[in-house]
Amino acid sequence: MRRFALPFAAALVFSACAEPEPPAVPPEGWTAVSETEWHAPGVDPEVAFRDLSTIEAMGVVQEGESEFVRWFQERMTDLYRTHPERVDSVFTAEFLPLVRQGLPDSEDYGPAAEAFVNQVKRDFFQRYNAARYDPVDTPLAIPADLTEVSGQAVMQVYVNEAKEPVAVKLLEGTDTRLDQIAMRRAIEAEFTDAWVRETAGRSAGKNIDNWVRVTSTFGT
Numbered sequence: 001m002r003r004f005a006l007p008f009a010a011a012l013v014f015s016a017c018a019e020p021e022p023p024a025v026p027p028e029g030w031t032a033v034s035e036t037e038w039h040a041p042g043v044d045p046e047v048a049f050r051d052l053s054t055i056e057a058m059g060v061v062q063e064g065e066s067e068f069v070r071w072f073q074e075r076m077t078d079l080y081r082t083h084p085e086r087v088d089s090v091f092t093a094e095f096l097p098l099v100r101q102g103l104p105d106s107e108d109y110g111p112a113a114e115a116f117v118n119q120v121k122r123d124f125f126q127r128y129n130a131a132r133y134d135p136v137d138t139p140l141a142i143p144a145d146l147t148e149v150s151g152q153a154v155m156q157v158y159v160n161e162a163k164e165p166v167a168v169k170l171l172e173g174t175d176t177r178l179d180q181i182a183m184r185r186a187i188e189a190e191f192t193d194a195w196v197r198e199t200a201g202r203s204a205g206k207n208i209d210n211w212v213r214v215t216s217t218f219g220t
Helices: 069-077 084-101 108-124 178-187
Strands: 010-011 012-014 033-034 038-039 139-140 151-159 165-172 195-196 206-208 210-218
Touching: 069 084, 069 108, 084 108, 084 195, 139 178, 151 178, 165 178, 178 210
Parallel strands: 010 210, 012 139
Antiparallel strands: 033 038, 038 165, 151 165, 151 210, 195 206
């Protein structure tokens, strides 16, 4: 089976130019809950803009388990962010017993434990595939008055089962309208489908919604 790198973060392409100025507002028909949260019609904001910052915020901490299991989950935070409940379901059914058995002799987990985490992440592709961001090829023109701005816009994009970006939330920004320009650019891009299988193998997966982090960097 082919294995793919996880698209936990993606980068946007920008270029400096005075004209034309790219849009810094949501697409027509979308709702701007605030300058940092936009969503398409019919989208539940509580779902789209959920807190994916930590495994505690996602509600997927394995209660009553060892500190090693907790540490292991934290090392998988980037994967959990793509869909907490789906990922945790696969982790609990397929990998939690192995993690329990692999408990190190000391609290200094070291390279072997990190390699174990990476192996589990790779094996996840037998059951679960996260959405991937396919950025627009054409560089985005930067307004002349913003060419000296430096920093990052980090966004959480909610993608539905049909691979459509239907919400975007700014997690970190530059405090300029470059943030909204980056948000608009992110939701104009294409995304691959996300899916989950009932069992490992070559059977067709069930398409699911997903969250994708997109990062754009300015001034470098």
